[in-house]
Amino acid sequence: MRTKEHTLAKMKPISLKKVSIHDPFWDPWQKLVKQSIIPYQWDALNDRIPGAEPSRTIENFEIAAGRKQGTHYGMVFQDSDLYKWMETVAFSLQDDRDPHWEKIMDEVIELIQEAQEDDGYLHTYFSVNDPNRKWTDLKEAHELYCAGHLIEAAVAYYQATGKKRIIDIVSKLVDHISVVLGDQPDQKRGYPGHPEIELALMKLYNITEDRKYIDLCQYFIEERGKRNPVHYYDQELEQKGVDEKLDYRNYDYYQAHLPVREQTTAEGHAVRAAYLYSGMVDLANELEDEALLEVCRVLWDNTVNRRMYVTGGIGSSSYEERFTVDYDLPNDRAYTETCASIALIMWAHRMVQIEADHQYTDILERALYNGALSGISLDGKGYFYVNPLEVWPHTANCRHDMETVKTTRQQWFGCACCPPNIARLLASLGEYIYSTNDSGIFVHLYIGGDTSFEMDGQHIRLEQTSAYPWDGKVTFTISTDSATAFSLSPRIPGWCSNAKIVVNGKEEKVSVSKGYACITREWQDGDTVELLFEMPVEVVRAHPDVRNNAGKVVLQRGPVIYCLEENDNGSNLQDIQVKTDQPFTVQYEPDLLNGVHVIIGSAVQTVRKSVENELYTTKRYPVTDRSITAIPYYAWSNRGENEMTVWIREFQ
Numbered sequence: 001m002r003t004k005e006h007t008l009a010k011m012k013p014i015s016l017k018k019v020s021i022h023d024p025f026w027d028p029w030q031k032l033v034k035q036s037i038i039p040y041q042w043d044a045l046n047d048r049i050p051g052a053e054p055s056r057t058i059e060n061f062e063i064a065a066g067r068k069q070g071t072h073y074g075m076v077f078q079d080s081d082l083y084k085w086m087e088t089v090a091f092s093l094q095d096d097r098d099p100h101w102e103k104i105m106d107e108v109i110e111l112i113q114e115a116q117e118d119d120g121y122l123h124t125y126f127s128v129n130d131p132n133r134k135w136t137d138l139k140e141a142h143e144l145y146c147a148g149h150l151i152e153a154a155v156a157y158y159q160a161t162g163k164k165r166i167i168d169i170v171s172k173l174v175d176h177i178s179v180v181l182g183d184q185p186d187q188k189r190g191y192p193g194h195p196e197i198e199l200a201l202m203k204l205y206n207i208t209e210d211r212k213y214i215d216l217c218q219y220f221i222e223e224r225g226k227r228n229p230v231h232y233y234d235q236e237l238e239q240k241g242v243d244e245k246l247d248y249r250n251y252d253y254y255q256a257h258l259p260v261r262e263q264t265t266a267e268g269h270a271v272r273a274a275y276l277y278s279g280m281v282d283l284a285n286e287l288e289d290e291a292l293l294e295v296c297r298v299l300w301d302n303t304v305n306r307r308m309y310v311t312g313g314i315g316s317s318s319y320e321e322r323f324t325v326d327y328d329l330p331n332d333r334a335y336t337e338t339c340a341s342i343a344l345i346m347w348a349h350r351m352v353q354i355e356a357d358h359q360y361t362d363i364l365e366r367a368l369y370n371g372a373l374s375g376i377s378l379d380g381k382g383y384f385y386v387n388p389l390e391v392w393p394h395t396a397n398c399r400h401d402m403e404t405v406k407t408t409r410q411q412w413f414g415c416a417c418c419p420p421n422i423a424r425l426l427a428s429l430g431e432y433i434y435s436t437n438d439s440g441i442f443v444h445l446y447i448g449g450d451t452s453f454e455m456d457g458q459h460i461r462l463e464q465t466s467a468y469p470w471d472g473k474v475t476f477t478i479s480t481d482s483a484t485a486f487s488l489s490p491r492i493p494g495w496c497s498n499a500k501i502v503v504n505g506k507e508e509k510v511s512v513s514k515g516y517a518c519i520t521r522e523w524q525d526g527d528t529v530e531l532l533f534e535m536p537v538e539v540v541r542a543h544p545d546v547r548n549n550a551g552k553v554v555l556q557r558g559p560v561i562y563c564l565e566e567n568d569n570g571s572n573l574q575d576i577q578v579k580t581d582q583p584f585t586v587q588y589e590p591d592l593l594n595g596v597h598v599i600i601g602s603a604v605q606t607v608r609k610s611v612e613n614e615l616y617t618t619k620r621y622p623v624t625d626r627s628i629t630a631i632p633y634y635a636w637s638n639r640g641e642n643e644m645t646v647w648i649r650e651f652q
Helices: 027-045 057-064 079-095 099-115 124-129 143-161 165-180 197-208 211-223 232-239 248-253 270-287 290-306 338-354 358-375 418-427
Strands: 019-021 434-437 440-443 449-455 458-466 473-480 484-490 499-503 511-513 516-523 528-533 537-540 552-557 560-565 585-589 596-606 623-632 648-650
Touching: 027 079, 027 418, 057 079, 057 099, 057 124, 079 099, 079 143, 079 418, 099 143, 099 165, 143 165, 143 197, 165 197, 165 211, 197 211, 197 270, 211 270, 270 290, 270 338, 290 338, 290 358, 338 358, 338 418, 358 418, 358 560, 434 449, 440 449, 440 458, 458 484, 473 484, 484 528, 499 516, 552 596
Parallel strands: 440 484
Antiparallel strands: 019 449, 434 440, 449 458, 458 473, 473 528, 484 516, 499 528, 511 516, 537 552, 552 560, 552 648, 560 623, 585 596, 596 623
C-alpha cells in the first residue's frame, strides 16, 4: 500500500437510525444498555438500589412539579443525571421502539413539563430551594449546563419518535434564556461556568434550522473570557457583596481566563474544556470560521500531545478535576474522569468531520476502548468516576490525598455524572462509525454491522464484518441495485505499521491521505473490500518529560491498552520488570472477563527470600525469571479489589 496525498472534503456522520451494530465485541455492550444499564439507572434515579448512594432525582422533579412536598436533594446539577439517562433511552429507541421505555419517557417528559415554570425557566434546585437566586451564579450553578443536557435528550428523542412535546419544552426554555442573557443593555452578559449548552444548541439548530439557536451558541462562545470592562464572574461576586476578585488560575478553571480565540493551552476542568471545544468546532464548522477552527487545532495538539494519558484519559489532577501543566501525568493519582474521556471522544468526532485525519479518530478510538470503557463494569452495574493507571489498595484505601481513587467500581455516586454519560455513549456508538459526503463514505471505527447511504440517487448498503479489536481483519460488502461510482475511505489506524487492502480478492495499491485510504471505483453489487491490519504486541514508551514513566513501558495490541493485575501476577507489581526484546504470546481466554485476549510475556522480579528485614540496604537484590499475564485495561477490577498497573518497569 503506497501513500499519496489526496483531498478529503468535509463530511457528516451517518445518523444512528441508519446504522446497525452486529459485532462480537460490542454486541454484549449494546444488549447491556437495553437489558441492564437503562433499567438499573432508572432504579437508581428513583432510589431503588439497596446500599447505593441516594439520587432522589425523580423526587426533585416531583417536588418542583407540585406533586410532592419537600426540599431539593443533591448536587445543583442533579437534573442532568435524568437528562443523560433520557438521552440514553432516546438513542436506544432509535434502534428499537420499545413501547415500555417510550411510555416511561413520555411520563418523564410530562413530569418535566409540569416542573417547568410559566416563563420557561427549568431547574429544580432553584425552583424548589432558592427561587430568588435564579441566574445569579452562572459560574457555579449549572443552570445552563443542565439546560444543555435536556436539549440533547430532547433532540435525540425527537429523532427517535418524531414527538415534539419535548422540543416545545426546550424551545420555551431557550427563549427564556435568550431574554435573560445576552449583550443588550437590559440583559446579563453572562455565560455558563460549565460549558455544555453550546454543543446542545448546535444540535437544536440542526433539526430546527432556527438561527436563534446558533446565535445564542455564538454569543456564549464569543463572550467567554471577555472583560466589559470587568470580568463577568467578578461582577457576580460584586452583586453578592463579595469583596474579592478571581485570579487568573480561578478564571482558567472555567476556560474563561482569555477569550476563546486567544487560548492556546487546555486549561481548567477537563470535562468543561472538552465540551467547550466541541461546541467551538460545531460553530466553526457551521460558520466556516477557519480562524476559530485553527484555535481548536492548537488546543487539540496541546491536549493530546502534552496532557493526555496513554489510555485517552484527560484531567490529571483530582483538585478541581483539571488539567495541570504539560507532561504532568501521574499514574496512581490520575483523575481522568470517565466523563472527560467521553468529552474527548465527542471533540475528536467533531474534528474529523471537518478534516479527515486519523489523528482525531485514533484518539477517539484510544479513549473509547480504554479511558471511557474502563468507567463501567462488565455487568453494567458498577462505575468508576476516576480511572487511575496504577492502584495499590494498601495505600489508596488509607491516604487522604488519594481519597478520590476507588479500588472497585461503585454502585452509584452522589455526584453521578459519569454513569449516565457512559450509558449514552454506548447507546449512541453507531453514530461514531461512518460519515459521508458528496464523494463517498468514510469508515472511522471497525465495528461489525451495516449502514446505508445515498450516492448519485442510488441506495447503497455497506456491511462490515470484523472481530476487532482482537483481530485485524475487516471485511466490507457492498450492495447496490446498479453500478455506482464513489469512494470508500477507511481509516488506517496510527497503531498499524503494516496494512493491506484487498478488493474483490486482489491486493490494491491505494492512495492514503492523513491516515484515510481512498478506494475510488465504480462499485458493483457484491463487491468486497478486505482490510488486513497487522496487530502485533507493541511496546509503548512515554515522552521523556513524562517523569512518572521514565524507565517504564506499556503493552498495547491494536487499539487496546493492557495492564497487569494482582489476580494474574501476584502482588507488588512495581517490582516486576518486563523484557521488551521478546516475542510476546497472545492468547484468547473465552471464560475470562467476558472473553478477552491476554498478553503473556517474560519478566523478572526480586527474589523475595533474599530480602532481609531492613528498610534500606547497600546490597543489590537478585532477580528471578517469571512470566506475566496482561489483560485489557478496560476490564480491570472486575474480579474484586486488587493491585493494578498500566506502566511496567522495563528490564535493562
